[in-house]
Amino acid sequence: MPKITFIEYDGTVHEVDADIGETVMEAAMRGSIASIVAECGGSCTCATCHVYVDDAWLEKTGERSLEEEEQLDNAYDVRANSRLSCQIKMSEELDGLLVRTPSYQGR
Numbered sequence: 001m002p003k004i005t006f007i008e009y010d011g012t013v014h015e016v017d018a019d020i021g022e023t024v025m026e027a028a029m030r031g032s033i034a035s036i037v038a039e040c041g042g043s044c045t046c047a048t049c050h051v052y053v054d055d056a057w058l059e060k061t062g063e064r065s066l067e068e069e070e071q072l073d074n075a076y077d078v079r080a081n082s083r084l085s086c087q088i089k090m091s092e093e094l095d096g097l098l099v100r101t102p103s104y105q106g107r
């Protein structure tokens, strides 16, 4: 079972076990990560599941889709390593994934 470490903007660290095939957002919801809102439930239409992928994991998490890019235009404090966590599917390869959350989820 791959693990994800979430570091919230205030420094709170959470380690969550993810199921293979679920998204990082779904694991965050189960793990009660308060700084991930996920208003749209994972349909890539709200941008409130924004995370910063640690640089060491950028290659393994892959590229943003065009749809994701468009939604990120609505997110706050977007950076080069910004992703929507509902668009990252967990696999064994992502065991140990580290993401950080922004200080605000919204526009």
Ligand code: FES
Pocket: 025, 038, 039, 040, 041, 042, 043, 044, 045, 046, 047, 048, 049, 071, 084, 085, 086, 087
């Ligand atoms: Fe809405 Fe990810 S949960 S865009």
